[in-house]
Amino acid sequence: MNFSEERAQSWRADLRSAKKAKERTDIPRVHMPELDPEYRSHTRVEEVNLGLTPEMAMLEAQRCIDCAKPTCMDGCPVSIYIPKFVKQIEIGDFLGAAKTLKETSALPAVCGRVCPQEKQCEAQCIHTKMKKEAVAIGHLERFAADFERESGNISIPEVATPNGIKIAVVGSGPAGLSFAGDMAKMGYDVTVFEALHEIGGVLKYGIPEFRLPNAIVDVEIENLRSMGVQFITNCIIGKTITIEELKEEGFRGVFVASGAGLPRFMNIKGENLVGVMSSNEYLTRVNLMDAANPESDTPVLPGKNVAVIGGGNTAMDSVRTARRLGAERAMIVYRRSEEEMPARIEEVKHAKEEGIEFMTLRNPVKYIGNEYGRVTHMVLQVMELGEPDASGRRSPVEVPGKTELLEVDEVVVSVGVSPNPLIPQSVAGLEVTKWGTVVVNNDTMQTAIPMIFAGGDIVRGGATVILAMGDGRKAAAAMDEWIKANN
């Protein structure tokens, strides 16, 4: 059945005629229930968003007018069948909605929480063209996925008869997990190799518990296990075992999903002082190593005046973590204005409610330390927005001679990541760009070495969960075809 045939089905048609479009668009957008900002800025792990109730979700679903041309789907990198799942929620078929989501998305409970919906599906929602707030597609996605999980009725996808063909996955982030799931469904014998001691990639070591609880990721991992996917932690491909050795052991295909784990620094004076660290270090200590838990052996420096450099999701996660760990002043230092910030709008909103200070149009030029080498101050260059550049973005330029001195005892540098160099360095013949990303055929995700496919941040540089997941699914379909064609 294609989309228009599905839309023409009687239940959808009846639902559309049950309520006028005007009545639907007049319903105000739902507000996600949240923990109180003051309370949550002192609690380390409780999730901020509490989730919609079934009543809220069904009312919100009514706002969708079930357009003939659902532009929202164009905004979704994996083309989730949005109107269908929303309408299923409207009629109370929550498990059906979850099933619809899973047809295209391997990780709906995750994406419902971390996707930049305001730039994707919700940006294309018809409501926005009418100057109204978009249907809360992300909240609804999360609702359906959570409902299914909490109901205990998780549908484990059917797995084809095992074909005995061994496939290796390098890295267990969203790209690797979604690839593994699809390949297992097709009957392949899938093993995921992970360098760290935990499975989940950025979902575990990067994104904090208050935004994406580990338990949610663990459910997805358990599902994969029950589909026969094997996980081997503490195993670095290219170091512990090489791809060559995997081949000798009978692996017929390798999917490289090793992420963009290499932190960037700004190479300014004082950046190696004690107390200055990358967001990867800060978040890894707190999330992966649970450093703020007194039971944990891993330390994290307590900061009273914490500055986080950058304006992306990683910066927001770091600054909100610092606040939760007791920072009196937790500050974002960003060289452009708030409008240009790449972070999800919801994170910026949450951060502000939690008392995060936003020092925009400021760029650090050096750090100053005390006699013990611990950072005490930073010098900020004041910026202003210049003329739009070729891309149409107004780039920041220095205001000559205007600097500020800021007292800090901890600085988290969150100015981006580069692709993990381990695999590109260890596999001869792999084509790599000057940024260190692996070159693939965009339709198949196949690399210059036929048996090796790649996807996620190792191909895109730091991107998003949904794109990584989409790559994994695309690569699985293409690898299956390639293996069949080469049998």
Added chain:
Amino acid sequence: MNKIISKEYFSDNVVKFEVEAPLIAKSRKAGHFVMVKVGEKGERIPLTIADANVQKGTITLVVQKMGVSSTKLCALNEGDFITDMVGPLGKATHIENFGTVVCACGGVGTAPMLPIAAALKNAGNKVISVIAARTKDLIILEEQMRQYADEVIVMTDDGSYGTKGLVTNGVELVINREKVDLCITIGPAIMMKFVSLLTKKYEIPTLASLNTIMVDGTGMCGACRVSVGGKTKFVCVDGPEFDAHQVDFDEMLMRLSGYKDIERQEMEKMECASGARK
């Protein structure tokens, strides 16, 4: 999970473990290290691989009780399991026939030096090892070192064994006696700093194996960064060995002390807890 096959005390504070790790045993080379974590809430700490046995599928680690994590590791016994271990990490030592090489080791630094000395000897070098420690009991692996080195010079701060003096005195003695083509040093950062200053004076190429703080050990966090020749490097992936004359040891020492206060509190907590149990 990696099983401990044997445990041996070199001294009260220094323990040698043989650990099951067949894949690492097969792929490791001299200079490589592993990251080890003890317990679910344990810390990831780097340990150099002192030796490996491919047939048995084991690697050897030599651990000095320093802080919470190394103390917890040293409390494990034969038959126990190390919760997590990953490797081999870092770049292997570049081995060729340099001529005469002086290996300057301090304290437990002798353990990671052992496979390097062996590889150097194999490549045809004349190997002279200077092994130094505060006092006699802390001199480890002397016999094993003698198997590979053409000469072993023992130095103790208090003169209780070998020659009284610092590692640098031993190195200088060799330099004044014969032509040295390369010096490799492994030990406490402060010791490596002085070895480096010494060999710089004599313009002898020197490598130092750096032991910075690490979190992941795979290049992901930058906790291990050092300045080498004015550029920031990650010890876990760009090292652990660097041209000692280019290393900013003062910055490294400063960064090493960054977590000292927290570490001390944790040690006190642990000692209190074990005291309470007794």
